[in-house]
Amino acid sequence: MKLVDVCAFYAPKGGGVRTYVDRKLKAGAAMGHEVVVIAPGEEDRIEERGPNARIVWLKSTVFPLDFNYRYFNDVPALYAALDREAPDMVEASSPWRSASLVGEWPGEAPRALIMHADPLSAYAYRWFDGVAPRPVIDKAFDRYWRHLRKLDTQFDMIVSASQGLSDRLTKGGLAGVVTNPMGVDPGVFAPAHRDVRLRKGLLELCELPEEATLLIGVGRFAPEKRWPMLVDAITAAGTRRPVGMVLAGQGRDLKAIEKRIAGNPHIRILAPITDRAELARVMASADALVHGCEAETFCMVAAEARASGLPLIAPDEGGAADQARASAGWIYESANAAAAAETIVEYCIARESGIDGPRAEIPAPRVMDDHFAELFASYERLVQDNRSKPGPRRAA
Known part of the structure; x- marks a missing residue:
């Protein structure tokens, strides 16, 4: 054919x-x-x-x-x-x-x-x-x-x-x-790529200790991805738990995201990661993936995070929600920064208590x-x- x-x-x-x-x-x-x-x-x-x-x-x-x-x-x-x-x-x-x-x-x-x-x-x-x-x-x-x-x-x-x-x-x-x-692309993303030294370095970049929770966001810097909302949510959650985020992506909303971060040292935008193997290593070295877009048709990023062994924190609609539900992830009300902040805090507490589950037990998506x-x-x-x-x- x-x-x-x-x-x-x-x-x-x-x-x-x-x-x-x-x-x-x-x-x-x-x-x-x-x-x-x-x-x-x-x-x-x-x-x-x-x-x-x-x-x-x-x-x-x-x-x-x-x-x-x-x-x-x-x-x-x-x-x-x-x-x-x-x-x-x-x-x-x-x-x-x-x-x-x-x-x-x-x-x-x-x-x-x-x-x-x-x-x-x-x-x-x-x-x-x-x-x-x-x-x-x-x-x-x-x-x-x-x-x-x-x-x-x-x-x-x-x-x-x-x-x-x-x-x-x-x-x-x-x-x-x-x-x-x-x-997901077979043979690229896996929990085995986790690098504890890289995780520690990313937390240091966020001016946080090794015990803190490291979230990662990956995707285009576009309005429907709702990165400013997630910046607000993580900033609010950070007043209650030690949590930071590294954001990997590029796009026309970069300036708007930087403006919303407004000097918060616990949220950092990484240089664009074009190498798939490097993205797999960075992703696996985080503690969870946080996503803000309720309009995903499948959400490749969430599937790649699942394959990396990451818990998902996602809105309650769209492809990201499907991925989170399939892997017992953490779900918040779409487009609601306060709800996202509360869910992030709940995840942080679960991780700190050791009850968020072993990474290897997170169900991987189909290839x-x-x-x-x-x-x-x-x-x-x-x-x-x-x-x-x-x-x-x-x-x-």
């Missing part, structure tokens, strides 16, 4: 989507498939990733809200690339404009939409929760729901990584939703290759069904 992924979210400095796509290129080739990623880039070029795996970069315009990303602005060039590749199966990896373009592409291949983003949670619910109930918000954003329902008619499958998101999409009128949790094996098998069924049906695949 030849799979082409039209991935608007893939970027050299990307986060979870880049991790996911990089593994898909390897896993697909290992399972006997050819995987091609079409991504918006600085220039037109082809990047070989080994046998049966490559990235086709199309020259595209910088995304104005985040300069790390670009968007497909040349539709004929995108369609020409799809025509040249002649895929058996096509993916779109964003529910925005690129999904509409893939849905309207006149090719005959079946196609799937991977819900790497949950815009309603990331934007609409984040902006208006507390102002109006969810049904009212959904009604106000019915134009987006109509967009999703149209995509549902254009795609053979809508792939969701969490049951909560799947339930909301189905309730909103989508018929083709399939839940397939993702997973990503299991996700891909399930996904590719479903794609092969769609390809076979498509080949057995005479006539045009669908009306554009």
